[in-house]
Amino acid sequence: MATSDSPLSVPDITLAVARSAGGGPEPTSAPSISSVTDNGDGTLTILGSNFGSKSQAAPVLVDYVDTAFEHGVENAFTAGQPSDTQIDNEASARIWNQVVTGEVTPGGRVAGQSRMYRLLGNHGTLREPHKYNLNERNDGNRRMYFAAWVKYKYNATQHRMTTDEYTVGTFIPGETISINNGEYIGYFANPCSEPGNFVHTFRFDASSLIQPGKAELVGKTLVGQDSGATLTFPSDANWGSAYSNGQAFVRTRTPKVARFWDDPGGNGLRSSIAVLDAYISTSADIRTGVHYQMIEEWHLFENEIDLTVDGYWGHFIDRVARADQSFDGTITPTDPAFSILVSQYGMDGDIDEGQVTEIAEVYFDKTRQRVYLGDAATFSACTHVELQRPTAWADDGVTVARNDGTLAGDRWVYVAGPGGLINEQGVQA
Numbered sequence: 001m002a003t004s005d006s007p008l009s010v011p012d013i014t015l016a017v018a019r020s021a022g023g024g025p026e027p028t029s030a031p032s033i034s035s036v037t038d039n040g041d042g043t044l045t046i047l048g049s050n051f052g053s054k055s056q057a058a059p060v061l062v063d064y065v066d067t068a069f070e071h072g073v074e075n076a077f078t079a080g081q082p083s084d085t086q087i088d089n090e091a092s093a094r095i096w097n098q099v100v101t102g103e104v105t106p107g108g109r110v111a112g113q114s115r116m117y118r119l120l121g122n123h124g125t126l127r128e129p130h131k132y133n134l135n136e137r138n139d140g141n142r143r144m145y146f147a148a149w150v151k152y153k154y155n156a157t158q159h160r161m162t163t164d165e166y167t168v169g170t171f172i173p174g175e176t177i178s179i180n181n182g183e184y185i186g187y188f189a190n191p192c193s194e195p196g197n198f199v200h201t202f203r204f205d206a207s208s209l210i211q212p213g214k215a216e217l218v219g220k221t222l223v224g225q226d227s228g229a230t231l232t233f234p235s236d237a238n239w240g241s242a243y244s245n246g247q248a249f250v251r252t253r254t255p256k257v258a259r260f261w262d263d264p265g266g267n268g269l270r271s272s273i274a275v276l277d278a279y280i281s282t283s284a285d286i287r288t289g290v291h292y293q294m295i296e297e298w299h300l301f302e303n304e305i306d307l308t309v310d311g312y313w314g315h316f317i318d319r320v321a322r323a324d325q326s327f328d329g330t331i332t333p334t335d336p337a338f339s340i341l342v343s344q345y346g347m348d349g350d351i352d353e354g355q356v357t358e359i360a361e362v363y364f365d366k367t368r369q370r371v372y373l374g375d376a377a378t379f380s381a382c383t384h385v386e387l388q389r390p391t392a393w394a395d396d397g398v399t400v401a402r403n404d405g406t407l408a409g410d411r412w413v414y415v416a417g418p419g420g421l422i423n424e425q426g427v428q429a
Helices: none
Strands: 013-015 032-038 043-049 061-063 068-070 073-075 096-100 102-106 115-120 123-129 143-152 159-163 176-179 184-194 198-204 221-224 230-232 256-261 270-274 277-281 285-289 299-307 311-317 320-327 341-348 356-365 370-374 385-394 397-401 412-416
Touching: 032 412, 043 412, 102 123, 115 123, 123 356, 143 256, 143 341, 256 299, 277 320, 341 356, 356 385
Parallel strands: none
Antiparallel strands: 013 320, 032 043, 043 397, 061 068, 061 356, 068 073, 096 123, 102 115, 115 356, 123 341, 143 299, 143 356, 159 198, 176 184, 176 221, 184 198, 221 230, 256 270, 256 341, 270 277, 277 285, 299 311, 311 320, 370 385, 370 412, 385 397
């Protein structure tokens, strides 16, 4: 598997070396803003040019959890549910087609936000907006923008599951683990019940000299400092199979953060983002390294896809490109009615059952057009941005419901056009 240190070279596919390299041929120029007016009613009107056309002003979904706007119409379904309860997937007004081990819970990223999604364990994801899902993709849309604020409790790259072979005694959840009763390496998380005899989960200290790989662990003994339980790794441990086959084993596959695709049959676009790699299957396969650092703090996750004339696929954390690819030619799905959607977002796969994924302010659109408020006078200098919800959109003017989020101090406006190009020079709001 390729990482950021060893990118896979694929014919006819090139890395986008600059932000402007991605996207289709329109527009030829980035949006230009001539004025920003505060209307005094919680909205901003932005005038300028090259904003592009947009069949509807609003995104497909803006989900603030307390309330949501779907195709520009408010859906207060989640707001009507009690907090700290499992999300009801059966109600006809539901926002997400499927939510796995999820609940609506008090709290959020901003002071005015009373609730958020808290997704639990190793299958904690939001799946397919209900009004734009795998069964109802009938408009052949070939562009997409997705964003969400996310916070994880644990770093999934330091979590490993092992079998019970070569174990003596019983580990205690939460106890410190050492190597050979010497160096501290982390702690025992909890028992688990994954297929293939995986019964123990460990969280390793990222700063430890001993890391959970074959070379570091063969012949070593993990010792519980409270229980005295031990797990000794044999020299012939099976490290590559999903099953231990009677040998002590540490599973090393990385879990999925997000999946975006248009064809469940395997053609067209299928892409996924894991904690270490991003995978895109188009006319050829692309793997590109992803820097994973989203622990115990809110971060803005974004993905842009354009499969119109020239292909573009970009993954960003806090507006920094983590996987940024452009490729030649239109990607055509098996069925022309298929559209790009978010199939999954959160955390899914071989992870700590104690993992907690918190998600707030989901934004999903059928275009790459959007509006930000930023904390600097140029877009490249912004260290923090907040998405605005459009209520009207034309090539020469946009109105948004103002959302300051956690911005403090002066703010500048930025508009992304149809091809993802953004005005570099902001206009103060």
